[in-house]
Amino acid sequence: MTEETPFRHESIWHMIAAPTVWTLHFAIIYAITAVECSKIGTPDLARLSILGLTVLALALICWIAWRAWVQWDYLDDQDYVHDKPTVEARREFLGHAGFLLSIASAIGVIFVAMPALFIETCL
């Protein structure tokens, strides 16, 4: 009954992949800063690693967003409501929601990385 769709479209885990990247990015840069400022005391290293991690996180989110965009397949039928009781509507809905979450997560990652641009000390 479900053979017609590959497994990945079944999963709501794909939908929350992007915010999960945001969470990991946030947790790791928080931990790096905590260790850096309490044990080592060279914020520049922390700022550099935050920059690197941010680029990495954004790249990941872009990739997730692209996958979600393909799954949403908006240009195909221009559907953004997804209220039909079909496998296609469900698949496109999860793609759409995943795509929007990717955008929100990207904004979140950029926001959270902003302090590293402005703040140069551990004070």
Next chain:
Amino acid sequence: MRGPAVVLLPLFVLCSCDGPQSVLDPAGRDAEVLATLFWVMLAGAVVLWVALNGLIHFVTRIAPRPLNARAAEALIIGGGVVVPVILLSILLAYALNDMPRQRDKGEGLRVEVTGHQFWWRVAYWPEGAETPIVTANEVRLPTGQRSEITLNAERVIHSFWIPALGGKTDMIPGRETRMSLEPTRPGEYRGQCTEFCGESHAYMAFGAVVMEPEAFEEWLEREAAPAVEPATEKARRGAALFLSEGCGGCHAVRGTAAEGQVGPDLTHLASRVSLAAGILPMTEDALRNWVRDPAEFKPGVEMPGYDHLSEDELSSMAAYLGGLE
């Protein structure tokens, strides 16, 4: 339907924004920046609030013809994503940029404040000093420089705040925290503990005095000197009583046998702007009542009452303490 809000707005105008403890009446560099930031944010907030709620009022009450669904989607994107992202990015960039400035290292003077239940030990470390000048329940700072403030707590968490000068920082047992302040306008202000610290949290305030640099130097020199001798016979009796009652076990009056470190240093008590951590005026009456029964004014205070002393003895004690200029 937003009646009450409209009615209440004039209230903001009627009530003045100044006051000894007001954020909107700044006397320091950081407080000035933050007060300006507040007015800007308030203006923005009012505009956004009126726009959004006006829109809701319009669509629910005035009932125009329904919008098409595409336009509605555009409203979600514009109002929910684009506008907030732009506004918040600007605000965040501005705030993050000024944040390190407000926490800069001090330029010379360091003031070490320790929170006790329910008073403040204050120690001044001028640049290069090896021993501090200790006082209590009053913080004086010079204009024209950023002073470093280090914060400790003895038993529980307190928070050190002089609204007129800048933001607050918590005092946490077992950790030394720090902040810095850059006063710009001389005057007398009020600070208060803002982290709930027990029964008399409400009674843990202090006077904050900003002085011109020369006046501050003079004051600090006087503060470093030992206590003045009691001037009158009554005061001398008070001084003897102070020692015989064991007050010196907790309090220090430099230059006398009283060397206790448990309670506030009283060497120049009478030169402070207030008594008992910002809650009583510095008068002989207040001193007498305080010594008789501190718990009446400050529940949970550690100092015991001296109500076994006669009124006469209490008056002598007050005369002595009131003479410690």
Next chain:
Amino acid sequence: MSETNTLRDSARHGDGGKVFDAGPEGTYPPTEEMLDAPVDPEVKARREAELRKAWETPKGWRYWSAVNNTEVGVWYSLTAFFFMLCAGVLALLMRIQLAVPDNDFLSADRFNQFFTMHGSAMMFLFAVPMFEAVSILILPAFLGARDMPFPRLSAYGYWSFLIGGIFVLGSILFNVAPSSGWFMYPPLATEQEGIGPDIWLLGLSFIEVASIAAAVELIVGTIKCRPPGMRINLMPLYAWYVLVVGVMILFAFPPLIAGDFLFELQRSMDWPFFDPDRGGDPLLWQHLFWIFGHPEVYIVFLPSIAIAAMIVPTAAQRPMVGYSWIVLSAVGVGFLSFGLWVHHMFTTGLPSLSLGFFSAASEAVVIPTGVQIFAFVATLMVGRVTMSQPMLWIAGALAIFTAGGLTGVMVAIAPFDWQVHDTYFVVAHLHYTLFGGMVFPIIGGIYYFYPFITKKKMSDRLSKWAFWLTFSGFNICFLPMHLTGLQGMPRRVFTYPESAGWDVLNMVSTLGSFILAAGILVFAWDLLRPKSKQPLTERNPWNAGTLEWSHDVPEEAWGVRSVPYIASRYPLWEQPKFLERFDDGKFYIADAPEGRRETIVTSAVDAVPQAVVQVTGPAWVTLWAAAFTGGAFILPVFKFYWLSAFSGACAVACVIYWLWTSTAQVPKDPMRDAGLGLRLPVYVTGPKAPGWWAVFITMLGDATAFASLVFGVFFFWTARPDFPPEGAALPDMMWALSAMLAYVVAWGATVAARELNRGGRQGVARWCIVGAVLATCAALGGMWLAIVMPGLQPETHAFPAVMYALTVWTSAHCVLAIVMLLYCLAGSVLGKLTQLYDADLRNTTLFWHFMCLSGVITTLLVGVAPRLM
């Protein structure tokens, strides 16, 4: 090919003699012809009688043994509402005290008890339980289900909440209430004499456990008990929010439970986690508390917005615009809300860089929240709005909430927060968000759902009075507080001097608070006044489109007459002939041939029917279990540790009895005719079963609590130079590693038992279970020897204390693991657990995956990590 398929029998005895689960047989989805097939009136009447009998609510004093969601939900919400009124009275008394400067209406100590209890009760006894109460009450109706998946668990949660709530709130009458703030910061709270902090810690931990139980049930209900056809893109928005909030509770509450655990260990055993003189750190508590505390705000806010998301489309008479956007916003807020906790700690002197991250995340969360609000506005614009009473409250909510949100943007700016933190500005801000984001939508929701619950309407006239009094009173009370705070008035002061100049503003606030209280009273009267003479409402009084309005008038205890096949987001608007088919019982399980309470279990994403499972009926054992659990939590407050342990053992016994007698029963007939040509199994095991999901979800929460303890270890390491202290005794590595080995062996034996049982070799499987029990005992012994042998003293320093705490935590889980294994062993021996019907063993194995992981991590942290630090 059309979307209709014939389900293959997934071969109960398929190829090679291997045994598979029973699968659904027959046609799904149903065709129009099947749905139009007439129903014989006699059959219909017989089926209705069967259902009525199966779902009958107990009468007389037995009424209190009811577990049905409609009963429990009503008790739950009324109790939460009562606690809210009590906490509100405390607020009024505080407002009287603050009306004039230097007032002595309340003493400092009493005022401190009052504000502590006001915050604690509003948060723990009103806001979160209210969400759970309302969801238990209405979620099954949204999902066309007959009941929650585990009704007895709801009842257990309710009774726990009632006992805990009365205990905590009652302490105020005896003048022994906690008085160090709802945040209970050590060292003030650890040092406070008396039983106040213990009441807070133990009483509220008890309630948190009940909250987590309810969250588990709500998540499982949303994932597994949707009606056939309700794919994830068709779920009512309320269900989306319940899912998000349930998951948030699962990750937010456990850190606080871990914190409570450490805190109570310090208070009762003097283990110095938060004592800086012995290597502890008061800030650890603040982290754990706010990792709970900030998501908590959104846990309170989202469900109320969920109610608004049901009212707004009804008011606009059209489907919600931007369904995907709202899902984005709910999920997005759910994630972001875990990155905000330090904004409650902006003044604790953390590095600016760290503060910056949290400041930025706090601003970022505005975006999904704004999307949510603009989706409402867009829906209202696209539709034709009829301004009903519920909608009036929602409009008021938006006006208040947006004001609170805008001040939230201000306080999220860390430097500005340094000024207003812990002042009345924040008091105003948080009340704007909570009234706008919780109280107003909830009241609007009560007006909206009242006809659904009681089949009567509340008064329009009283509603207007209540609204305008509450709305104006609220603003008169809280708007001036912004200015009071900016003028420097700190929070939690029981009085203030006249010279401060705060007297006019405070007097205005006090007047406002009484107007607000009058509004709430009018609402309470409207809610509770007798309405027996009032006529019943029509079935769908607001002309809404969602399933809950399909319930019968007058009420029938069965909930839904038949479990519908769903093909739209608003079935009552969009599915033709829906109600007619529904009432004729043309959908699924329209009968109860064996007189059992049943509900349909469907797949998680596409809601394909998988089984018809029995749900539990009325019982006293839930009440007993709650009472004994209460004893286990409450007695330690009075230092009755042995009695408490006894009470805990009784609670476990009650739960075992309840599980043994009513869950995972071996069925007589493995299949049941579900109607519409579909035959479904009545026993499911593994990931298809709600029970499996419940264990999985509970263990996620449990793992979060454990992760919080692990966070504690690393926190000490980064925050303290003396962790572990120079030259201190370290736990024995060899014993710890042996314990680790024993955990892996026990886990392997459990997995082997499951596989062997499946393969028909029950005898060997039983021996494997015995082996797993023995290995667990060995692990337990090894863990303790590792810390006892080198002579670690938990009272001396935070380092040994943390090592002990980890060991205690994991030991408690070992005991639970042993009980579960023995339960399976008994089941296998007594025929409750067979080759085919092995749900208990599967669930135990699932538990063991988590158990093994936490055992390995504990032993590594104890045995190896200290040597590397």
